[in-house]
Amino acid sequence: MVSVLPSHAPGLAPGPAPLRSRERLAAPAPEPLTARLVRPPVDLEVIIPAFNERRRLPSTLGATTAYLAAQSWSSAVVVVDNNSVDGTLEALERFADSPVAVHVIGCCDQGKGAAVRRGILTSAARYIGFADADNATPITTLGPVMELLEEGHGAVIASRETEGARRAVEQTALRRAGGWMFRALAHLTLPDIADSQCGFKFFSGPLAREIAGHCHVDGFAFDVELLARVLRAGDDVVEVPVVWTDVPGSTFSAGRDGLRSMADLLRISMAR
Ligand SMILES: Nc1nc2c(ncn2[C@@H]2O[C@H](COP(=O)(O)OP(=O)(O)O)[C@@H](O)[C@H]2O)c(=O)[nH]1
Ligand SMILES: [Mg+2]
DSSP states (O other), X not given: OOOOOOTTOTTSOOOOOOOOHHHHHHSOOOOOGGGGGOOOOOSEEEEEEESSOTTTHHHHHHHHHHHHHTSSSOEEEEEXXXXXXXXXXXXXXXXXXXXXXXXXXXXXXXXXXXXHHHHHHTOOOSEEEEEOTTOOSOGGGHHHHHHHXXXXXXXXXXXXXXXXXXXXXXXXXXXXXXXXXXXXXXXXXXXXXXXXXXXXXXXEHHHHHHHHTTOOOOSTTHHHHHHHHHHHTTOOEEEEEOEEEOOSOOOOOIIIIIHHHHHHHHHHHHTO
């Protein structure tokens, strides 16, 4: 015969009282796993997307951390690597005890756009943006950029095409021709932006996080999609003139990346 003990059988210590449904609801929800990827908040995070940048990134990171360490606002650098195979990460070891935090994260989707998006979506910074590993735009450009962000502009971008800008070292004729075509296509979406392609763009953190979640372009045309969404959100984009230097060692392939970027630009212009 099977006997069933009453829950308060005499002689037995009572077990823990069962939770009433109200108490069950009040129990703290576990933190979502994705939230654990978010870094501590700072005033500014500088994302550097990196793909096989062993040669160019260490000196850029040195200049960037030295500049940031001298500022009154708090900051961090976030290198987003896409499975570099040239020893990029090993070359960054000396920044392990940098006075400005250097985070290194990965991204499973290949492409500069995917990497930057990953950096933005894992940031809690007040302002966030990206710079290229080649230091083509001097990091001191952050001075005027931060002033404009503090004034409340949604996006502040470096420009090689506004008054006062200069190219200290010009690109090859092929890249110039490709750049001209790219600009013509980008103008379909961003008619009032003179240079949508300079790799140095900074945003209000909350705005960047809001729009990056809706972006899809993984390759080099991602900036156009990002800026189009800033404008669509009712925010503004300010261009800051820069002295820009073409640095050898570009990861951009005119055939592979050029054609894909043009196709992305057409898609972005049609999605408006
Ligand atoms: N994470 C990541 N970064 C990339 C990828 N492709 C390019 N980059 C980075 O994007 C930045 C701009 O690339 P760069 O080679 O300077 O292109 P260019 O300035 O247009 O000639 C550099 O920091 C590159 O390392 C990629 O697939 N993944
Ligand atoms: Mg470059």
